[in-house]
Amino acid sequence: MEILYYLDIIGTFVFAISGVLTAASKKFDVFGALIIAFVTAVGGGTLRDILLGEFPVVWIRETNYLYIILIAFVASLLFRKYIMKLRKTLFLFDTIGIGVFTILGLQKALEVGVPAPIAVAMGTISAVFGGVIRDILCNTTPLIFRKEIYATPCIAGGLSYLLLLEFIGPMQWMVPATALIVIGIRLMAVRRGWALPKLK
Amino acid sequence: MEILYYLDIIGTFVFAISGVLTAASKKFDVFGALIIAFVTAVGGGTLRDILLGEFPVVWIRETNYLYIILIAFVASLLFRKYIMKLRKTLFLFDTIGIGVFTILGLQKALEVGVPAPIAVAMGTISAVFGGVIRDILCNTTPLIFRKEIYATPCIAGGLSYLLLLEFIGPMQWMVPATALIVIGIRLMAVRRGWALPKLK
Amino acid sequence: MEILYYLDIIGTFVFAISGVLTAASKKFDVFGALIIAFVTAVGGGTLRDILLGEFPVVWIRETNYLYIILIAFVASLLFRKYIMKLRKTLFLFDTIGIGVFTILGLQKALEVGVPAPIAVAMGTISAVFGGVIRDILCNTTPLIFRKEIYATPCIAGGLSYLLLLEFIGPMQWMVPATALIVIGIRLMAVRRGWALPKLK
Numbered sequence A, B, C: 001m002e003i004l005y006y007l008d009i010i011g012t013f014v015f016a017i018s019g020v021l022t023a024a025s026k027k028f029d030v031f032g033a034l035i036i037a038f039v040t041a042v043g044g045g046t047l048r049d050i051l052l053g054e055f056p057v058v059w060i061r062e063t064n065y066l067y068i069i070l071i072a073f074v075a076s077l078l079f080r081k082y083i084m085k086l087r088k089t090l091f092l093f094d095t096i097g098i099g100v101f102t103i104l105g106l107q108k109a110l111e112v113g114v115p116a117p118i119a120v121a122m123g124t125i126s127a128v129f130g131g132v133i134r135d136i137l138c139n140t141t142p143l144i145f146r147k148e149i150y151a152t153p154c155i156a157g158g159l160s161y162l163l164l165l166e167f168i169g170p171m172q173w174m175v176p177a178t179a180l181i182v183i184g185i186r187l188m189a190v191r192r193g194w195a196l197p198k199l200k
Helices: A002-025 A030-052 A064-078 A080-085 A087-112 A116-137 A151-167 A174-192 B002-025 B030-052 B064-078 B080-085 B087-112 B116-137 B151-167 B174-192 C002-025 C030-052 C064-078 C080-085 C087-112 C116-137 C151-167 C174-192
Strands: none
Touching (some): A002 A030, A030 A087, A080 A087, A087 A116, A087 A151, A116 B116, A116 C116, A151 A174, B002 B030, B002 B064, B002 B080, B002 B116, B002 B174, B080 B087, B116 C064, C080 C087
């Protein structure tokens, strides 16, 4: 679906910007910031491809990602002050990003022919592990293991997609429906301060 | 060998529980704990498969691992207090786990046809790198690089297995013999407080 | 080219020694030091091979690396005090190492047939990601994201190589020329205290 393609680009773009912001908060130099932007944007998809055995990995197959990240990188250096004020918009696009990445990861896994629960895991990994690798490279404990409702909407969206696929069959509207589930749960969670229970 | 299959399941189960305990000590939420359980249990085998080029990796090929980890995860949430009292039993099964994982990793590597020293390395990686990845995701320096005799028994067991294979040929009793070497050295090391020399 | 082969060995040797020195500063035990030596020496090439889908990875295909690292490891334990006095020589060989690793990574990527910018990235990853993985396993923020001009010479060298290849065609002298560019920029950067701008 063409809209999925454009949303993927937007998601990659916003993930890269969020990488630069994280690198800036760590006082990295420009090279460090570029790597963090890169890893945040394509790290999840890269890990998914490695685990599934799809080589070369996504950003080597399609060089577009490289250019999108470079543009996002330059843009976030040039318009840094402006971007800081756009946090709400960025948050929205980041949320769209995890929705889209979940679906793309899930579809990729289904193409390869893995069992359903693995496909849901692959969708979730695509969406959230870029952020995990980013946090590890920045030497901080991954945020999503502690605080945020971030992976839960991806898992819920992935499961919904599979259930729809199983009981209704492939339909055009299933992709936007799944994306809306991911995005809706995520927005609700942040607005209402939902959090997963912690272990003691 | 069938017994190896059941010991593999027990090892996976216990590794997953130890992951949950580590996540709890870091105050992770339930999603974080699930990921850490997962990574502790299958991280070593996953890294081995990636390095050897065996795709899709082990827990995608055999979904059983996924369910064992989920059961271990739920069990450790439900019976947390009880589990804390079982530390000695857990330690024993953890030690059985590294013994079994070493042999399975070694056999896998020999199947692929790598040279002997690489096969020993692959056995050791299968057994200990789940814990390394767990520690990295928890943002602590990997324990086995500093304190514990943990990898040494795996290396010793792997070398013994290869020597037996070379000079005596394949025999049924070699697998339990190797497992006993790994487990024996590990138990002795912990009981007597053995430690590798540190670098200054 | 034969000289590239020997320089690769020297680079691997020196990277392994630098790994042992880092592990010593972290008070790791001998097993930890061996792993860090290993990861520093072949981590970059391993990541490159995984991303490109070249399996089994480099040090499984060519066991030589394993022995070079073992020799470097033993040597750095035996002659530790002496090595500390050789820091300048080590630095020089480390710089030769990144030059050679950049070229080898680039050539490998071109063999696989990836687009030019990806090949430059692969050369740079081969040269610098061993150090990144070393730092992560030691639980410190990767040095090259913050302070040192380290990746920049690799990128410059990689781009030069590709430009020469495009406009002049393959020539024997291009490999030493590229190596000299990497080494020259790196030496100048360290001598003059060049650093990339930081993000705020």
